[in-house]
Amino acid sequence: MRSKTTDLFVEHRRSLVEYAASIVQSRSLAEDVVQEAWMRFDDAARRHLFDEPLSYLYRIVRNLALDGCRRRAREGRHVVEGADLVAAAVAEDRPSPEAEVVARSELRLVREAMLELPERTRIALEMHRFGGATLHEIADFLGLSVGLAHSLVVQGLDHCRERLVRRGSTSVSRRGKN
Structure with missing residues (x-):
């Protein structure tokens, strides 16, 4: 027997993925965000009763998506432009x-x-x-x-x-x- 939170998630999953994809600009990343959001939402719903569970679920999706964007931006700052060219040169381990x-x-x-x-x-x-x-x-x-x-x-x-x-x-x- 499925819970009300599971029914809510299944019913709105597609729109949650579309919402996350509009933030992270990637369908596969959006799928990951929604999956993580569902796990957090389900865990929280077991401990609390929400007045607006769908709004709370959307807020979790939004926060996770934005956190992921910030993390990727931080990681991107550590990548040197042209690093793939350097990596390609290093990867070629053969002498002239x-x-x-x-x-x-x-x-x-x-x-x-x-x-x-x-x-x-x-x-x-x-x-x-x-x-x-x-x-x-x-x-x-x-x-x-x-x-x-x-x-x-x-x-x-x-x-x-x-x-x-x-x-x-x-x-x-x-x-x-x-």
């Missing part, structure tokens, strides 16, 4: 074609340099840089001290860096040692 060519060339040089390393040094460097292994893990795997594992990683990095610099890779020489 020139940067790709340079990176591929550097990668080829690093691979060649790593092949020139003694096996133990190469393994230590690969485990550390590509596998994310700690110096303790490298030392355990190779049966070395942690200090020697550290030295092997540093020697491997230095060798690769020297190869890149010697071959004229300007991006590496600008970055310096890592």
Whole structure:
């Protein structure tokens, strides 16, 4: 069995949505406003007896619609004009074609340099840089001290860096040692 407030809401729902839409300028937002207004109205009607329930329901719709407009206006002030252009530029996470060519060339040089390393040094460097292994893990795997594992990683990095610099890779020489 439906209550009188439910009957009132169902009977006037369409006009409430149109009223809210005239304020918020969006049918879907108006639907949300009316739904929220109904929940508030129904809750209040359970606790109070209203002389003019329809007027009260319209007032709730109006207040919620205006509050929503104010909130969207406040949020709009925090958006920088052209932000979608910045977001589009940031969203494109791909390097330029020139940067790709340079990176591929550097990668080829690093691979060649790593092949020139003694096996133990190469393994230590690969485990550390590509596998994310700690110096303790490298030392355990190779049966070395942690200090020697550290030295092997540093020697491997230095060798690769020297190869890149010697071959004229300007991006590496600008970055310096890592």
